Each structure stands twice: as C-alpha cells, then as structure tokens.
Amino acid sequence: MNKLIINTVILITIFCCNHTEIIPKVGDTKTINNSELAEGFSLTEKSCFSCHSPNASIGNGIAPPMVAIKKHYIAYNTTQAEFTKELIKFINNPSEENSKIPNAIQKFNLMPKMGFSEDEITKIAAYIYNTELEKPGWFEKHYNKEKQKYSTGTNENKTPLEIGQRIAMQTKSVLGKNLLQAINKNGTENALSFCSTKAIPLTDSMALALNAKIKRVSDKNRNPNNQANAQELAYIKKSKNLMAKNLPVNPELSTTNDKKIGYYPITTNKMCMQCHGSPKIDIDYNTLAKIENIYPKDKAIGYKENELRGIWVIEMN
Ligand code: HEC
C-alpha cells in the first residue's frame, strides 16, 4: 500500500478515536503500544541521538541525521518488520558489507558496535519507523513534547541487568561521539591524545550523572588503570571461549550484599583497528609511536575485527 494512504489511515485513526495510545499498524498484524514506543524513544534518545542528531537541519557532522537513515532504510513499501530486520543486522555488525548508505563510512568513519539485544533494537526500530522525523519542522514542534510524553517510568519493570546495560550503552554513545569527532577533526594520531586524557574523565562524569560506578576494563589493557580484576577476568575468559565457538555472549550480573555489578562485552569492529589492530598494518607509524610513548606497557594491540576488546563494568546500588 502507498505510504501516503498508510499515513492517512494512521492519522485518521489517531484523530477519530479516543484511544490515541494504541496506533494500529496497517499491514502489520501486531499493534504498537505507547509503552513500546516510549522505550524505543528512550533507547534512541540516549544511545543514538548523541551521534545521529534528530534535527535534520542542524545535524552535528558526526553521523548522518536519523531522518537521513530513515530515508535510506525505509522506502514507501518497506514494512516495519523488514526495517527491524535490517536495523538489527547493521547494529549487530556495523561493517561495509552491511552498509546501505553510499559513502557514509568514508564520510563519517564506521559506526562503533553497540551492544543491544534484538528485543531492544526492535523497540528502537518501532520508534524510528512510527515517528514522523521526516516531517518538516518535526524537531522544533515535537521533540520536546515527545521527551515529556515518553520520559516517565523508563526504568520501571527493568531488571538491574537491563538498567546496567542502558547505562553502559549511554556512556558508550557519548565516548564514541567524542572519539569520532576527534578522529574526523584531527586524525587518528591526535584522537589518541583525546582518548588518553578524556576517556576516563568522560566515563566518570557519566557515572555521576547516571548514579552508578562505570569502568571499562580489559585483560589486555592499554591504560594500567583499566586492568581487569579476578572476577572480571573470569567473565572475560568465559566470553572469549564462547566467541571462539561462535556462540553468543550474554551480559551477566553478580550480586553481593548491597551491590549489583553488571558485566557487558565490548567487541571490536573495523573502526577500532586504527588504534587496536596490527602494528604498521592497521596502526600507522606515527600513531604507534605515540601509543608506545604514552603507554609503554600497552597490551591493547594485535586485535582483529569481532574480538572481545574488553568489558563494561557497571556497579549499581
Ligand atoms: C558514536 C556515534 C554513533 C552512535 C552512538 C550511533 N551511531 Fe549509527 N552511525 C554512526 C556513524 C558515524 C554512521 C555512518 C557510517 C556508517 O554507516 O557506519 C552511522 C550509521 C548508522 C546507520 C546506517 C548504516 C549504513 O551505512 O547503512 C544506522 C542504521 C545507524 N547508524 C543506526 C544507529 C542506531 C539505531 C543507533 C542507536 C542504537 C546508533 N546508530 C548509534 C555513528 C553512531
């Protein structure tokens, strides 16, 4: 069916019945409810909009605005199910072969991999698909309203494991945004200084804002402060074994007296290779020299794509 007709049907449904909460999707057997959209909005806002500005007219030069992504992924006859499938495919493995936007990677650098479950990406997809980001003036007119409408109760019914994951992804999106900005503005070698001086302070300021302790640690750490402890190493070892067998790695929660600690995998993609890949092949001479200079005991090189680079450790009360 024609998108215009679909939109008209949706509009009529919205304006003609009192149940604006539930928007029946044409061509989809499933109905979308407000709590799903609310979760989708919350996830998208906290973990995607930092790089993919919702405001098409401004953009931020770090990544294509979300509306541009929507245009490349959703044609007039694309169903929500099809879009969801494609979104899962890209987010679970941002790579050249999964890219649908010509030149996006050359222009912006490859998107870092975000560690979301399929269920969560499905909610993100529902929000992007059903929201009229592409409408002229949407941002000015609707963004703050959506924020208010969807802002309540987003942590309700969430397990500590899920809350920790959201904290990790939100922090990742802020770190990633700053990293991409630094690389694109001043090149890899200079972005290295950004990582060495800003990665930990940025993580700490997110921790303060999100009311949790946040660490990024590794068995092969670059910064000596990021060395994993015995318990963290146990999770890393287990995850590496699973990955070696091509099995999925799941986050884990450990509970002590009054604390809950969530562990979440951080995997590499091509973007990371310029600083964590093979010396001289992926990491250029000047960058390597700078790494050796700042981190004489660096262990964080020699990685390939889709390997476990480290983990997020999120400690909640
Ligand atoms: C750290 C910044 C950053 C974050 C956070 C981020 N992205 Fe991206 N994303 C990018 C960049 C840069 C590109 C363009 C290059 C590319 O295609 O990989 C991109 C491209 C994309 C594409 C198009 C890929 C293509 O080439 O076909 C999709 C879809 C996408 N992002 C979805 C998302 C969603 C959904 C989220 C939130 C869960 C998200 N992104 C979070 C930086 C980011």
Ligand code: HEC
């Ligand atoms: C511009 C170079 C650069 C790029 C690109 C880069 N990193 Fe790093 N990474 C660093 C530096 C420098 C540190 C040390 C930060 C510090 O001193 O706090 C680091 C630290 C880390 C750590 C913390 C553990 C440790 O070794 O100290 C993780 C995890 C990590 N990087 C993962 C990634 C992943 C995943 C990617 C790709 C999405 C990536 N990095 C891309 C430079 C980079």
